[in-house]
Amino acid sequence: MPTDDEVVETAASAAENVVFSRFDKNDVEDIDVTVTFEDGVLEVDVYVNAPESRLDEERVAEDAALAARSAVDDLFEE
Template identity: 55%
Template sequence: MTADDSDEPTADEIVEVASDAAEGLILSRYKQSEVTDMDVTVRFEDGTLDVDIYLNAPDDPDPGAVAQEAVEAAESAVDELFE
């Protein structure tokens, strides 16, 4: 069986889905104009998902909590790819 025959998502698909989920959650909590700076970095290597988020936004809601929720949203979105 070649990689093309597999139903498993590719690393690029995983990264895109995770990134979209994280950014979507952040932008659901803040208006885009309220976000001073945002960086979502997603890597998928050797079966391990790594999501790093930097968020500079107003204190309400708490940016740290929103960033953590965004990481969890990214992980959940990737989990759904494998179901």
């Protein structure tokens, strides 16, 4: 069983990986990944500000949050 810290670190890392796989680091002016895991409940919020990019920041943030949840699911299946 993973610890709460492992869950949070896994989710945050997965979310950041998605963001930076789609945006060049120089295009990202601000990123905020907030992950909480309390009483077995995972909450992931991702905010990305990359105004110079042609990609949809909101969509990438949503994809990053989904990837974070999926990574945590995988962690519990190990």
